[in-house]
Amino acid sequence: MPILGRTKKEVVSEFRCLEILEAARGVFARKGFNNATMDDVAEAAGVAKGTLYLYFPSKREIFLETFRQGAVALQEEVRSKMDEEADAAGKILAFVRTRLEYAERNRDFFRIYYTEFNNMLTHPAPVRQEFQDLYDRQANVLAEVLREGMRRKQVRKMDPLAAAGIVYDATRGWIAQRLLGWSQSSVEDDANFVFDVIWRGIACSK
Amino acid sequence: MPILGRTKKEVVSEFRCLEILEAARGVFARKGFNNATMDDVAEAAGVAKGTLYLYFPSKREIFLETFRQGAVALQEEVRSKMDEEADAAGKILAFVRTRLEYAERNRDFFRIYYTEFNNMLTHPAPVRQEFQDLYDRQANVLAEVLREGMRRKQVRKMDPLAAAGIVYDATRGWIAQRLLGWSQSSVEDDANFVFDVIWRGIACSK
């Protein structure tokens, strides 16, 4: 007896999955993938260890799912905020600000993101391609914005992907600093500062 | 019978330490700290596992030592190249270029540096402070250069530590891209590009 296209069973199951993922996110953020145990996750989620395996096939898969969830949500938020802006400057500021804001609201996710992303990329794994794509998509959105900016003479001529890399990394670094508590300023101020430096670096000097 | 202030025993012992550290660096770079086993390190070093424990108290300590070694060498090289330059622009270019060059020559070290550094910082440990200091020292050298540049009206007024963070992160990001094989250009070109963008971002617009 499906309700709204889904059986009750499916709804409950999905709810459990989300509960587990949320608990897992906190545990992985606190202890890192390797030092987090399935017992930790089970305890945080308030279920027995065996239950975890009713909803996920392995520790790795739980981890990857928390990762995917956060990454996709981040990308969508960033993309939608960028779409609201008309020109390259506005879009890039939106990119920086939205990421900083999201990081503030999702510290656990970003802890995971920054401690494990490099690991994913540098140590070949079956999932490597998936995360490569994740980065590529972000970089390409930025690069497209920059290309358009160059066409309109707002951004000076340079390799768009290279410039995108710098925008991305400057933002990345700033978020890391905030996560480590090295910045006292507001998200707004920090975003403006990072944007200001980067924009002067890539804009047409008029 | 000490020779040149050291006994033969000490010399041999130091040599063995270096052998082990070099082997360990490769293993940790390839597999990451958690997936590397002491058997791996022993095999790479061409000794038995027990021998490792004659020279180091634990896996963790071997790892930290490879890390310290590389970080100290990097810092000294960067500092000395920066000292050869007279003004802020030259010093910052030297900072970027020397780091890129060093990364090219010490890929193993940088693999470790980038995959484990965040781990060190975000997961409290007795060593946390040590690595915090390592970063602080680098950032302060940069910040001092920027402060001096501001005094001479070459760099526009801004928080020097914040600006140092951006220089550091843009460089960091670029090295990561090179390690992942995402850049085809020469080190020289890449260094100039990164410097160019950053410098326009922070220099007095004249």
Add this chain to the structure above:
DNA sequence: CAATATTGTGACCGCTCAGTCATAACCCTG
């Protein structure tokens, strides 16, 4: 309110791996 199906449990298993230690090989030195 049985009878059956579904979901949850946690003791347990097998394996990996850091670290140990009894033994061996290799020095010196006299």
Add this chain to the structure above:
DNA sequence: CAGGGTTATGACTGAGCGGTCACAATATTG
């Protein structure tokens, strides 16, 4: 080259943990 000291070895141990499964609790159905 004997014998005492130093360095090397690798089989072994014990702990930790991912994953399983026999059983229990709960839900569903007729």
